[in-house]
Amino acid sequence: MRSVLLLALLIALTITCITPNSAGAQDERVTVRLDGRAVFRVSAVENVDATARARQIERRMSRLLENPTAIAPPRIEATQNSDQQVITIAGVPVVTVTKADAQDNLTTVDTLATQWSGAIATALTRASQRRLSPSERFVAEVQSSVQTGFGRLGESAIAIIPRALAALLVIGLFWAIAALVRWLMRLIFRHIVEDLTVENLIKQVAYYVVWSLGFIVALDAFGFDPQAVATGLGLTGLALGFALKDILSNFISGILILVLRPFELGDQIVVGETEGNVERIELRATQLRTYDGRVVLVPNAELFTSRITNNTAAPIRRSSVTLFIGYDSDLQTAVTVMTEAAQATEAVLNDPPVSVRIRDLGQDDILVEVRFWTDSRRTDFVATTSAVRGAIVLAFKDAGIGLPDPDVRILMPRHPDKWRTALGLGDSDRTQDSDNASR
Structure with missing residues (x-):
């Protein structure tokens, strides 16, 4: 079951990564980079999340670097909305500074626009100097890709690793709590509930309820909204139902x-x-x-x-022993002897009593079945059945009742050559006997 919980955790994390989380997206800020170096950080605005907004700004600055000699100083222009300002270069808008950006940076829109304008000017100047020739441009682009990749990897690691450690710590804590709850349940119900199945049900329900709470808390510690995860699981419930139908x-x-x-x-x-x-x-x-x-x-x-x-739904179980009796034996005496021998065997119950049934009348003997009741557990059942067989055989010997004896017997001499010699049989007789036997 633990593997099922881990699988559910992975599915929930995947769905949460795919499904946009508007609440979490507006709380996060993403770094805008140029040539792998950080310029400033932006937040989500309206219907655009922070990552998409940062990539859009980076693409605009990269297009400006296609003609580095024509890059003009950034300008701050006002908009019809007094809570926004636009930073432009040569009339091309690069980024819009909003009131939300100012609030996230604990400053005003004007001050933040000035800071971002200066950061953009410094970054473009440094980047344009690295692209004055085709060879320098190629080297700069390669370095920019590498540095940007490692920079984003470092940011992701800084953001994810602490959350992952926190989630693992929560899972470990709730695992210990679940184990403790199961141990306490076992200790308590051992003296209260005699039914082991009921005890097992209560222990498992309590154990996995604690695990479920830990799963929800771990999601929250990892930075995901449990409600968004539940929504994602609900939207993909049909696919998960087909994928996990055997487990469910x-x-x-x-x-x-x-x-x-x-x-x-x-x-x-x-x-x-x-x-x-x-x-x-x-x-x-x-x-x-x-x-x-x-x-x-x-x-x-x-x-x-x-x-x-x-086999053990009832405390007792019926067993039977079958044996053959010759026609020359006293049937009534044999039935009495079998009944008494079986009833006297240890572990055979007195109620219901032992019964004897004549199953079949064969050509040379009578098939008799002795039925008796004993404990339903296999160890007692098999041992008692074996003991009844032995008791009947001993009782027959004591009563002088013989078991069926075949009328026809085939006797083979131990030394056939010596017998042939004693009877005067030669090799021709031996060959004739072999031919007759083959026929």
Whole structure:
């Protein structure tokens, strides 16, 4: 189940990265770079996020550098909106300074426009000097791409690594809390609830509720809006339903098994070709231990929809032993001896009593079935059945009742050559016997 939670975390993070988060976008500022060097930082405005706005400003300054000798000093021009000013170069608008930018930088629009204008002039002057010749322009472009890439990587690392560490710390903390809650549940319910299946259900629900809370807090610590993640998951719920249908099916089947309880912990069940003892019932699969010591994990969806035989649903179970009795034996005496021998065997219950049934009348003998009841667990069931067989055989010997004896027997001599010599049979007789045998 932990792997399912990690998969859900990755999906949620991916969806959140793809789905625009307007609340988070307006809180972040992105650096505008020229030749890999930082010029200033901008925020999101109206319907344009900070990243798109920064890339637009960088493209405009790059176009100005296509003709470095014609670059004019930046100018600050007023607009019809008194809360905005535009920085232009040779009549081309480069960036619009808004009131939101001023508030993010804790200054006024006029002051911020002046600062950005000076930063743009310095950056363009430095960049134009590196592009006076074609070779210098090529080198400058390569260096600009490399420095810009590393600069953005460094910014991303500075922004993401602390959040990632915080999210991991939150996950680790809630993992410890979930483990502690499960331990406390086990300690408390061990003295309150005798039903292990109910105890297992409560422990798992409490454990994964704590994990879910930790997942939500970790998202928030990573910098994502849980509401936006929920919205993204809702929009892509159909795709996720098809992609995770097996996992969801096992999860829901596990809850239904724990609630409906077709079997409990410690029961011995048969599912298809698998038979064993139920050791654990988890939300993804049920763990069975076969009678030869192997561990089998059966998916809950398969377990819930399959035909299940619960051998220990009832505390007792009927077993039977079949044997043959010759026609020359006293049938009534044999039935009495079998009944008494089976009933006297240890672990055979007195109620219901032992019963004997004549199953078939064969050509040479009678097929008799002895039925008795014992504990339903396999260890007692198999051991008791074996003990009943042995008790019946001993009782027959003590009562002088013989088991069926075939009328026709084939005896083979141990030294056939010596017998042939003693009987005067030669090689020709041996060859004739072989021919007859082959025919």
